[in-house]
Amino acid sequence: MSIHHQLAAVLQQAVQAAQAAGALPSFALPEVVIERPREASFGDYASPTALKLARDARMAPLKIAQTIVDHLPATDYIAEVTVAPPGFINIRLTAARLQQVVANVLAEGAGYGRLHLGDGKKVQIECVSANPTGPIHIGRTRGGVMGDTLARAMRLAGYEVVLEYYYNDAGRQITLLGESTKIRYLQLIGQAAELGPDHYKGDYITDIARQLYEAHGAALQGEPAEYFGSYAKDQISRSQKETLRRINIVFDVYYNEQSLYETGRVWEALETLQEKGYVYEQDGAQWFKTTEFGDDKDRVLVKQSGEPTYRMPDIAYHWDKAQRGFDLVVDFFGPDHHATAPQVLMGVQALGYPTDFVRTVLHQIISILKDGQEMKMSTRAGTFVSLDDVVDVVGPDPIRYFMISRSGNSPIEFDLNLALEKSDKNPVYYIQNAHVRCAGIFRKWAEAGGAPDADAGADLSLLTHESELAFMRKALELPEVIELMVLNSEPHHIAFYAYELAAAFHPAYENCRVLNDDVPEPLRHARLRFYRAAKQLFAHVLDLMGMSAPEVM
């Protein structure tokens, strides 16, 4: 149990003890809130519980707070509890409790911060869902990084997570992809053919056509566009997978839209909706009565042409999710899905399933600045900055960090010029430098002939410098951050936490030297232990963000 839950439990016991003793009237106790005080001088933790209880208890908040404190059970980890106006209870932990985090981090390693929020619960996280019609561009990677980061946090919190990529490998776009590829192929073999306005114009199409030409010469000219579409789709999805792997995103499941047609799932969903009376025909199209669920107009499920709209397979896909038995489904959707996400849930509801197991996390647009100008990106027009290109230049870490460094509700401006500049302005290096500095200590220690396990039995109570204690307080906070991320589906908290952890680390590094001659041996060993834990913790936190922990930079 993380420390703030322990403290909440202790306060709750105190309230109950006070009630039993008649010092407080009896009332139902609301959830005890434990927070981090803004001002460090107030203590390590604070609770406004007495303020919230004032009404029910019909007493002054200060008096309630004091009564709670008077009935606090004894613990070995609380050093001091004070009451402050208007009614806060401030708690300071013992140095021993803080020092214990050093041992805990080392003992638990990559499991440090583990929670039991998700014990026995299955979660599916859907993200990215780029169409296999072109390289993944930088504007499309935000959801993927957010989803993968949340997946890592949820696994640590005890959930069984399936990270899933939904592939739109059917429909009109694939038809267009096939036609585009065939036209480029025909051009290569010297036949007259021109791209239409809706066709894909990127150079990668020509590259794919050339592969076919080099393998088969002109023998494919009689093949239908579907043949070309199928080939192009496979090539593109393979390279998309590889691109995502470069930024440490590996999906557990690739779910093909096409499979929803092959299994008849799409039509089954349509029939079920029809049986339940949610579908009507008008102007030759099949309409879904979304207005019955609060939409301002009905939506088309099957076009006049007999082709389903994207909405239909999306509903079938979520129907399938409902039946796969997930306790929770988290969908990361970009700005282009803001309007349609609710319609999909209406479909799930109409099919007779609850919708509260689906949590939709919308994120805002990411715009690209180059030389101070915004670049408009379109896969179809072939105008985009590919994720691969950016990874080539800056590597995966700054991309990973940048994509989660803001709340999803905030639009991101990705300044290419700034990203390319490897400057000290970049918070990524500030965080990684903490790990590098730790690594340096152990490298020097080994070079000087120090025993690798010299710090094994170190006396951690010697770690009393204020900057060391401040770092330990921050280290103690990781489980709370994981909980916050998981409960709110907000990956960005880890990015801010990592920065704050580094900001707590660097002063300790400046103040608390290890290898200097004037550091007595017991203290040196304790500090080696401290930096060993710090190194481990930075590696862990960086890994939670899908980033590397370099030994040197």
Next chain:
RNA sequence: GCGCCCGUAGCUCAAUGGAUAGAGCACUUGGCUUCGAACCAAGGGGUUGGGAGUUCGAAUCUCUCCGGGCGUACCA
């Protein structure tokens, strides 16, 4: 028009309804003969878009007005 998101320091952004609204960048000043200065220490900078309401307490919740982004397809 309707829906969603946003408006916080010069800029980019934080802040589970709690205490004196915080960071980074930029700006000013100081610190490397000792484990990596991609660092540290210090400073200035705010009517949280305006107004009203709920609350012991509002950047946060409600209403309203102003301003901005995105969406509002028989494209996905």
